[in-house]
Amino acid sequence: MTLSNETIKQRLIEKFEGQVIGFDEPYGMLTFEAPKELNLKVLQFLFDDNELKFRFLTDLQAVHYPNQPGRELAVVYHLHNLIDNVRIRFKVFTGIIQPEIFTATNLFSSANWMERETYDFYGVNFVGHPNLIRILNADEMDYFPMRKEYPLEEQTRIDKDDEMFGRG
Amino acid sequence: MVDQHIKLPEGSIEKQTTTLNLGPTHPATHGVFQNILELDGERIVSARQTVGYIHRAFEKIAERRPLYQITPLTDRLNYCSSPINNMGWHITCEKLLGLSLPKRVDYLRVIIMELARISDHLICNSIVGVDTGAYTGFLYVMQYRELIYEIYEEVCGSRLTTNIGRIGGFERNFTNTAFEKLEKFLKEYPDVLREFENLFTRNRIFMERTMGVGPISADRALNYGFTGPNLRAAGVDYDVRVHTPYSSYEDFDFIIPVGTTGDCYDRYLVRDQEMWQSLHIIEQAYKKVKEFKGTEAEVYHADVPEYYLPDKKDVYTKMEALIWHFKIIMGEIDIPPGEVYSSVEGGNGELGFYLISDGGRTPYRLHFRRPCFVYYQAFEELVKGSMLSDAVIVLSSLNLIAGEMDG
Numbered sequence: 001m002t003l004s005n006e007t008i009k010q011r012l013i014e015k016f017e018g019q020v021i022g023f024d025e026p027y028g029m030l031t032f033e034a035p036k037e038l039n040l041k042v043l044q045f046l047f048d049d050n051e052l053k054f055r056f057l058t059d060l061q062a063v064h065y066p067n068q069p070g071r072e073l074a075v076v077y078h079l080h081n082l083i084d085n086v087r088i089r090f091k092v093f094t095g096i097i098q099p100e101i102f103t104a105t106n107l108f109s110s111a112n113w114m115e116r117e118t119y120d121f122y123g124v125n126f127v128g129h130p131n132l133i134r135i136l137n138a139d140e141m142d143y144f145p146m147r148k149e150y151p152l153e154e155q156t157r158i159d160k161d162d163e164m165f166g167r168g
Numbered sequence: 169m170v171d172q173h174i175k176l177p178e179g180s181i182e183k184q185t186t187t188l189n190l191g192p193t194h195p196a197t198h199g200v201f202q203n204i205l206e207l208d209g210e211r212i213v214s215a216r217q218t219v220g221y222i223h224r225a226f227e228k229i230a231e232r233r234p235l236y237q238i239t240p241l242t243d244r245l246n247y248c249s250s251p252i253n254n255m256g257w258h259i260t261c262e263k264l265l266g267l268s269l270p271k272r273v274d275y276l277r278v279i280i281m282e283l284a285r286i287s288d289h290l291i292c293n294s295i296v297g298v299d300t301g302a303y304t305g306f307l308y309v310m311q312y313r314e315l316i317y318e319i320y321e322e323v324c325g326s327r328l329t330t331n332i333g334r335i336g337g338f339e340r341n342f343t344n345t346a347f348e349k350l351e352k353f354l355k356e357y358p359d360v361l362r363e364f365e366n367l368f369t370r371n372r373i374f375m376e377r378t379m380g381v382g383p384i385s386a387d388r389a390l391n392y393g394f395t396g397p398n399l400r401a402a403g404v405d406y407d408v409r410v411h412t413p414y415s416s417y418e419d420f421d422f423i424i425p426v427g428t429t430g431d432c433y434d435r436y437l438v439r440d441q442e443m444w445q446s447l448h449i450i451e452q453a454y455k456k457v458k459e460f461k462g463t464e465a466e467v468y469h470a471d472v473p474e475y476y477l478p479d480k481k482d483v484y485t486k487m488e489a490l491i492w493h494f495k496i497i498m499g500e501i502d503i504p505p506g507e508v509y510s511s512v513e514g515g516n517g518e519l520g521f522y523l524i525s526d527g528g529r530t531p532y533r534l535h536f537r538r539p540c541f542v543y544y545q546a547f548e549e550l551v552k553g554s555m556l557s558d559a560v561i562v563l564s565s566l567n568l569i570a571g572e573m574d575g
Contacts, residue, residue, distance in 0.1 A: 026507045027263060056390055059509075059520055059537040078509055078522070078537075082390070082404070085411050089509065110393030113545045121227075136220035136574055145228060152232040 072096035121146035199570020234499035243329035249288035249515035256512035274416035288515030322346035337469025378432035382562035396517025402430030408513040
């Protein structure tokens with residue numbers, strides 16, 4: 001029996017009584033979000049449930065939306081049920097002042113470095129992570145470079161002295 | 169007897185283990201990464217990995233680039249099989265744009281992707297050989313990697329970082345030379361691979377160095393997010409080409425080889441068998457490509473003027489083409505808003521692209537799911553308790569590529 005997006009949706013609504021919201025299916029992948037306090041509960045339910053069996057964490061990353069006060073950072077989980085071959089996307093939003101969400105490392109060993117990467121670039125503080133330090137950037141860095149307040153250099157800027165770059 | 173112990177200052181504790189820095193090594197070996205091993209004699213007690221030496225902030229750079237300029241960034245992820253990365257990126261864009269491609273383009277892509285897989289696995293397996301002390305095989309098969317690179321050169325003009333293809337197809341049709349070289353490859357390569365197998369597969373030294381080294385169970389491998397040959401060596405038949413077919417892979421008949429123990433020897437065998445399967449796929453694809461007749465045999469891209477750069481000849485002679493050329497080059501095409509995840513079976517496993525567009529001209533967010541980065545964290549679990557020399561073989565048999573790890 002194949003698992004349909006509708007079934008997953010019904011099971012989640014049933015279990016979490018309307019706390020899991022924002023169901024959507026962009027390009028066929030079921031997407032939903034939950035309050036950040038519930039992220040582990042939802043992941044655990046998806047993992048343990050005999051019908052859902054989302055036991056493979058494909059990817060974990062964050063997105064920064066500076067124009068959404070109170071929910072600037074989204075942590076996105078891509079989960080895969082390898083038996084029925086269904087993928088889902090699960091989002092958790094958090095404010096940027098205190099970006100704390102629970103770690104998924106106890107459930108997925110693979111989340112360890114993925115969460116470190118997310119912390120490194122977005123400053124999401126994964127509560128309970130065994131070793132939450134920077135992974136790709138230099139240790140002494142004191143900002144989170146993928147946030148939108150650090151734009152890349154404007155390509156049309158004219159205040160640069162081209163001679164310094166051998167293009168004079 | 170003379171007491172050889174150095175007198176330690178009072179109150180200090182004598183350390184029983186040795187710390188050894190394995191790396192950072194020269195980029196020409198496995199790439200730049202470091203392992204801090206804690207050794208008890210020659211046994212590994214713990215390993216701590218450091219990555220990020222060649223982090224190039226691709227995800228950040230991509231936020232300021234139009235789609236077609238992101239392709240060269242993907243080259244530099246797993247540079248042993250960059251065509252697969254390029255195609256993966258094009259397929260992601262095409263999924264976002266809702267394009268469907270002519271069958272011939274799909275088949276040509278499959279040929280290129282499978283060639284890339286062969287060259288990737290060839291490097292990995294022969295490097296495992298080098299690390300166990302057999303250098304001959306490595307040099308011998310390099311000739312045929314060279315031939316694969318020549319085919320890339322015929323198709324796109326470059327060899328290692330290929331930037332091959334465009335959104336919607338290829339930048340030019342395959343030339344006759346490309347097909348001749350492909351035929352030469354299909355004819356000669358099986359013998360080479362067989363000879364390569366003779367050197368390694370039942371070689372006693374090789375077997376003793378790799379069997380039981382760095383094993384992982386299927387459960388742990390899944391939990392660690394393993395994909396690709398490393399996961400299949402542990403006995404899980406997960407392959408993106410079969411589970412989520414892209415580029416018409418469903419039209420081909422092939423087997424997914426799986427191992428049982430997930431050790432270095434199984435990883436070697438799985439890669440070896442995958443090369444045979446890739447050959448098999450290329451043969452089928454080439455046959456299908458040859459079946460196209462007349463104008464169909466000339467098709468090498470889909471009709472998407474908004475994203476596919478027009479022929480230079482047309483740019484100089486046709487108004488329409490000139491306008492599109494200008495708009496594409498200046499990055500003035502708005503990407504439709506959407507959120508898409510698409511993945512391909514890269515040389516090392518599931519290479520995923522998570523692309524969010526807010527309707528602007530560049531992606532709002534792009535994340536690469538880099539298989540190497542995900543499974544390298546299992547390294548400590550793989551080598552704990554084994555010998556120092558095993559650590560080196562595990563490194564090479566996981567096919568760690570720093571470019572892919574650091575993104």
